[in-house]
Amino acid sequence: MRTIAIDAMGGENAPEAIVKAVLKAKTELPETKFLLFGDKEQLRNLIPANQISDQLGVVATTEVIADEDEPVKAIRHKKDSSMVQAANFVKEGKADALLSLGNTGALLACGIFIIGRIRGITRPGxxxxxxxxxxxxxxxxxxxxxxxxxxxxxxxxxxxxxxxxxxxxxxxxxxxxxxxxxxxxxxxxxxxxxxxxxxxxxxxxxxxxxxxxxxxxxxxxxxxxxxxxxxxxxxxxxxxxxxxxxxxxxxxxxxxxxxxxxxxxxxxxxxxxxxxxxxxAKYGGAVLLGVNAPVVKTHGRSNERPIYYTLKQVDKMIAENLVAEFRDEFATK
Missing domain, CATH: 3.40.718.10 (Isopropylmalate Dehydrogenase)
Structure with missing residues (x-):
């Protein structure tokens, strides 16, 4: 089963819009697991009890990286933030991709410094x-x-x-x-x-x-x-x-x-x-190319609809094994 780690606390409409998008996407993507990282009480109040399953889970975190936070400093000091914990799950192989609506600089830092660059790629874009x-x-x-x-x-x-x-x-x-x-x-x-x-x-x-x-x-x-x-x-x-x-x-x-x-x-x-x-909205989010897993940023003001399309975009990236093929291609150069 493919697994998407989702920073559920990032963005102006979090976590409500993110939960709504996940509930919609999960019915169309039965082979995909959605892990929501964030405030456990808030998320459980938004997710119907019968929806918590092997396909949808919550990982409790206690901190949030704000838009005004300095990116590198934030990921170093807010170790239990929803974004950093989601990135760690990807790094450790517990999830296949990372999605966030939060601080763009912090997400780029998570992609580069936690998940890591593909060998042979000088700078992600x-x-x-x-x-x-x-x-x-x-x-x-x-x-x-x-x-x-x-x-x-x-x-x-x-x-x-x-x-x-x-x-x-x-x-x-x-x-x-x-x-x-x-x-x-x-x-x-x-x-x-x-x-x-x-x-x-x-x-x-x-x-x-x-x-x-x-x-x-x-x-x-x-x-x-x-x-x-x-x-x-x-x-x-x-x-x-x-x-x-x-x-x-x-x-x-x-x-x-x-x-x-x-x-x-x-x-x-x-x-x-x-x-x-x-x-x-229908195009999904912006992709950080050149890191060891799909890392995708959706606009911070997004509502349910663009988040839903981004979830489908991320799922396709995992299914197509895109990053592994990048890794094979650039390792030989």
Whole structure:
């Protein structure tokens, strides 16, 4: 039976939303065990007595890593936190994967320092799946913040892992890989990006060259590789812009007079389709690529729905034996 260790106390809607998502997912994933780490009394009050079974368990912890905690210090001093204990279960082989909605930096530290890097991987990278305008498939972008500084060889490894993930988990036969840069030409960017371009071009990846920031949502790539500083800034910009535009559109349709409201009724179906296309919940969480087990981060504001999709994502990663194949691949390099 596959086992997912879940930090049930991380995130704004914890533990209620997490428990609801687990109860929904467990009926669809009968071969998977869900271990919830957190305050025993809170969790037992949320879980119906008849649901506690070999497939769903609670591991009592007494501490929580807060969003404002300094990541490395937190995992060292809050040994009995829900996140650290869940990571220890993965390290000790008692669970196959770790999921959290909590402090991103602390989760990255748990992945790197407790669960550990895959031998041959220089730096793990954080990778979400983001929407595009002409497809429901989206694209993967890595790194989006696990590393403040990057080297060309890091970008190559991230691209290799992300491409394999896109093939195995998203079922894209020959993922198109592109390098985020400030121009399409091969000599654009600083030394890191110019050298990364050469490494990617000489690899066996389906590398299509550079992609600029204004093209990210056009569906030109299945995998976009970038340095962690730029990736984090771009990710936050995409999230913020999407939220503002949807808010402005809704406000305009509801507060611009009767004729506009009637027009909104006529295009209601199209607007629903637009909302669905940019619904990031269905893509699951961001994956920390390059560590010895699946470690996945879901947005801290998530409700039941994105957590449910992330549980299915994690389960598929375990079932596909993704990390073991990474381990075999990079150990030979």
């Amino acid at each position: 954080l990778m979400p799946t983001l929407p595009v305008k002409n497809s429901d498939e989206g694209f993967n972008m890595v790194d989006v913040g696990a590393n403040a500084k990057s080297k060309p060889e890091y970008l190559l490894q991230w691209a290799q892992m992300a491409s394999y993930y896109a093939k195995k988990i998203r079922e894209i036969e020959n993922p198109r890989v592109m390098l985020l840069n400030n121009g399409a030409e091969s000599d654009k960017g600083d030394e890191v990006h110019q050298e990364a371009y050469k490494l990617l071009k000489d690899s066996n990846l389906n590398f299509l060259g550079n992609i600029e920031g204004n093209e990210l949502l056009l569906g030109k790539a299945d995998v976009v590789v970038t340095d962690g500083f730029t990736g984090n800034a771009v990710l936050k910009n995409i999230e913020g812009t999407s939220s503002v535009l949807l808010h402005l559109l809704k406000d305009s349709l509801l507060n611009s007079g009767m004729m506009t409201k009637l027009g909104a009724l006529l295009v209601k179906g199209s607007l629903a389709g637009l909302k669905s296309k940019f619904d990031t």
